[in-house]
Amino acid sequence: MLQYTFMQRALLVGLLIGILAPTIGTFLVLRRFAVIGDTLAHVSLAGVLIGLFLGFSPLPAALILVITVTFLLEKLRQTFQDYAELSLALIISASLGITALLINVTKSSDNSIAALLFGSILTLNQQDLWIMIPLALLTLFFLFIWRHKFFYLIFDETGARLAGLPVKFYNYLLLLLTALVITIGLKIVGALLIASLMVI
Numbered sequence: 262m263l264q265y266t267f268m269q270r271a272l273l274v275g276l277l278i279g280i281l282a283p284t285i286g287t288f289l290v291l292r293r294f295a296v297i298g299d300t301l302a303h304v305s306l307a308g309v310l311i312g313l314f315l316g317f318s319p320l321p322a323a324l325i326l327v328i329t330v331t332f333l334l335e336k337l338r339q340t341f342q343d344y345a346e347l348s349l350a351l352i353i354s355a356s357l358g359i360t361a362l363l364i365n366v367t368k369s370s371d372n373s374i375a376a377l378l379f380g381s382i383l384t385l386n387q388q389d390l391w392i393m394i395p396l397a398l399l400t401l402f403f404l405f406i407w408r409h410k411f412f413y414l415i416f417d418e419t420g421a422r423l424a425g426l427p428v429k430f431y432n433y434l435l436l437l438l439t440a441l442v443i444t445i446g447l448k449i450v451g452a453l454l455i456a457s458l459m460v461i
Contacts, residue, residue, distance in 0.1 A: 286459030299456040303356040306452040310363035327440040380451035
């Protein structure tokens with residue numbers, strides 16, 4: 262089986278996402294950000310369809326939208342700390358609404374919808390690999406070099422702030438890396454499964 266190029270690509274990206282998603286998921290679960298992964302997965306689905314509707318490449322369009330929503334979520338979380346979960350529910354609902362609308366507008370086929378929801382690892386092309394592999398390696402690199410600061414922030418945010426650690430910056434950074442992982446995993450395992458991979 263591995264003599265086929267598409268199987269080699271599938272194995273490579275499968276290993277990458279299998280390492281990457283649980284790694285960042287550890288930080289998210291400990292930080293109690295687990296639901297954010299599911300929210301951003303729905304946003305990425307809407308981003309792909311917006312890209313298709315506007316005639317752009319789906320993956321970069323999803324990445325741009327997910328990063329934008331990531332910063333919006335963190336801003337809302339800091340501004341309305343007692344009602345942070347409401348913003349997640351609103352964004353999930355809005356994303357699902359946009360997705361449902363654009364599926365009809367773009368007249369997406371059942372196969373393309375299934376690929377968005379559950380991934381299509383065997384149909385990845387060389388261009389996908391050129392985007393996914395550098396992003397995945399870069400994300401792993403940043404998680405490794407900043408792991409101590411992330412753990413400090415997770416277990417003692419007050420202490421981290423008193424120690425002079427830029428808490429807001431590292432919160433944004435963790436969410437940005439999460440956005441990258443979700444965008445990478447969207448075409449590999451789909452919007453529904455990538456969030457599960459990050460928390461299970």
